[in-house]
Amino acid sequence: MHSKHFISLSWMSTCSLAIVQLVFVPLAIVPFTAIHGTVHAAPPAGAAEAIVLQRDGAMFALVAIEWLAPVSAADSQLAAADAGGMLALALTERENSLCAATLALVASQSNACPVAWIGAYHTPQATGRLDWRDRNAQALAFSAFLASEPTNSSRIPLVAVLDPTDGSWRSSTVGPEAGARCQHALLLFPMPIDDCDNDGVPDGLALATGLVADCNSDGLPDTCAPLGDLNGDGSVSAPDLAILLTNFGSNVPSSDLDCDGIVNAVDLAILLSNWS
Numbered sequence: 001m002h003s004k005h006f007i008s009l010s011w012m013s014t015c016s017l018a019i020v021q022l023v024f025v026p027l028a029i030v031p032f033t034a035i036h037g038t039v040h041a042a043p044p045a046g047a048a049e050a051i052v053l054q055r056d057g058a059m060f061a062l063v064a065i066e067w068l069a070p071v072s073a074a075d076s077q078l079a080a081a082d083a084g085g086m087l088a089l090a091l092t093e094r095e096n097s098l099c100a101a102t103l104a105l106v107a108s109q110s111n112a113c114p115v116a117w118i119g120a121y122h123t124p125q126a127t128g129r130l131d132w133r134d135r136n137a138q139a140l141a142f143s144a145f146l147a148s149e150p151t152n153s154s155r156i157p158l159v160a161v162l163d164p165t166d167g168s169w170r171s172s173t174v175g176p177e178a179g180a181r182c183q184h185a186l187l188l189f190p191m192p193i194d195d196c197d198n199d200g201v202p203d204g205l206a207l208a209t210g211l212v213a214d215c216n217s218d219g220l221p222d223t224c225a226p227l228g229d230l231n232g233d234g235s236v237s238a239p240d241l242a243i244l245l246t247n248f249g250s251n252v253p254s255s256d257l258d259c260d261g262i263v264n265a266v267d268l269a270i271l272l273s274n275w276s
Contacts, residue, residue, distance in 0.1 A: 042079040043071045045209035049105035050200025052191070053098065055091075059191040062088055063201055064103040065209070066110060070181030073117040073159040073174060077135075083205035085189035087119035089134055091141045096167055099186055103164040107184055115170065116184035120160035122150070122171065130154045145169045162186060196224035215259040227257045228271035235276035244271055 046068045053060040063085075067076075077087050090096035099118070107114035120140060125131050130150065132140050145160070150171030152158055157174040161182055172182070193202040197212070203221055206212045212221035218232065228236040230243040247255040247263045257267040 040075075040078045040082055042082065042205075042208035043075055044068045045211050047106050047109055048201050048206070048209075048211055049102055051098070051102050052200065053095075053188075055095075061085075061189040061191055061193050061195075061200055061202065062099065062102055063187045063189065063205065064099075064106045064116065065185050065187060065205075066106045066112060067183050067185070067209075070113070070183050071185070072181055073172070073185075076117045076182075076185035076187070077119075079205070079209065080185070080187040080189075083187075083189065083202050083208060084193070085187050085202070085205070086135060087117055088186040088188035089119035089140075090144075093142065093144070096142065096144050096162075099162055100164045100167040103162060103184060103186060107164050112183040114165070114184065115161040115163050115182055116186045117182055118160050118162050118169070118186050119188075120169070121174075122154065122158040124155050124157065128154055132160070143169060145171070197221050213259070215257060216254040218254065226274040226276075228274040230254055230271075236271060236274045237276050240271060244268060 044067065045065050048063055048065045050061055050063045053062045065076075071079075073087070080086050088099060090099050103114070103116050107116070119135050120132050120143065121135070122130055122132050132143060132145075134140060143160075144162075144167060146168050149169070150158055152171050152173050158171045159174050160169045161172050162169055187205070189202050189205075194204060195201065196203055199206075201211065203212075203224075206221060207214055207219075212223060214220065215222050216227075216230070218225075225232075225234070226236050228240055228244075230240040233239070244255045244263065244267060248268075250263050251261055252263060255263040255267060257270040260266070
């Protein structure tokens with residue numbers, strides 16, 4: 001299960017990435033260009049923290065996520081896009097601080113490389129100069145790169161990472177051949193979001209990354225409805241008992257309330273314990 005808050009920070013050693021600087025305030029969002037119509041297998045995650053951001057009258061969910069293993073910036077973006085979001089990008093120092101604080105909430109809970117992917121990219125130019133832009137190829141309105149960045153060649157594609165310990169940004173190589181991987185990402189989702197358990201993390205992202213379970217395969221986190229509501233009417237009653245007894249001895253997922261592969265007395269006990 002993932003932990004949830006409404007805020008985050010951290011740094012890196014084994015990741016070849018960039019750092020970022022933050023401040024508590026609304027974060028700017030950069031529209032994403034996802035491959036619509038295609039859903040990708042999301043990387044498994046171990047934890048996530050979320051806060052609500054307000055910018056120009058609009059509300060967004062800022063999610064700091066920790067993958068179970070290092071993940072590329074591209075795969076982090078795909079996971080966000082499939083859930084209706086994008087890699088986050090701060091447009092002001094205050095927003096950047098908020099990003100760092102949110103990231104710190106999740107990164108501080110593990111020994112994983114604490115820096116996180118953010119939505120700033122460099123595409124090599126004929127001039128050989130750095131040219132950082134957002135996902136829409138627009139010049140950055142704000143950046144917090146260390147003075148020494150990039151440590152990588154400006155003649156190859158780069159992506160930025162944020163260090164929650166000081167809010168600084170660093171550069172990282174992008175291509176899989178470079179082995180650029182990080183175990184955290186900052187994601188941004190326009191609100192409203194589907195969030196039945198009110199933890200700030202979109203249900204689609206939580207389910208796709210394994211942060212929450214969906215034992216009964218109803219497309220909702222199991223924490224959102226009482227186990228045993230098999231017909232989805234909001235209560236556990238006689239019709240639900242009839243469904244479970246019909247499936248008794250089978251492996252029908254919707255009636256296998258403890259997810260052990262069979263509908264048995266344990267599932268019956270769970271249903272009865274939640275009787276409305």
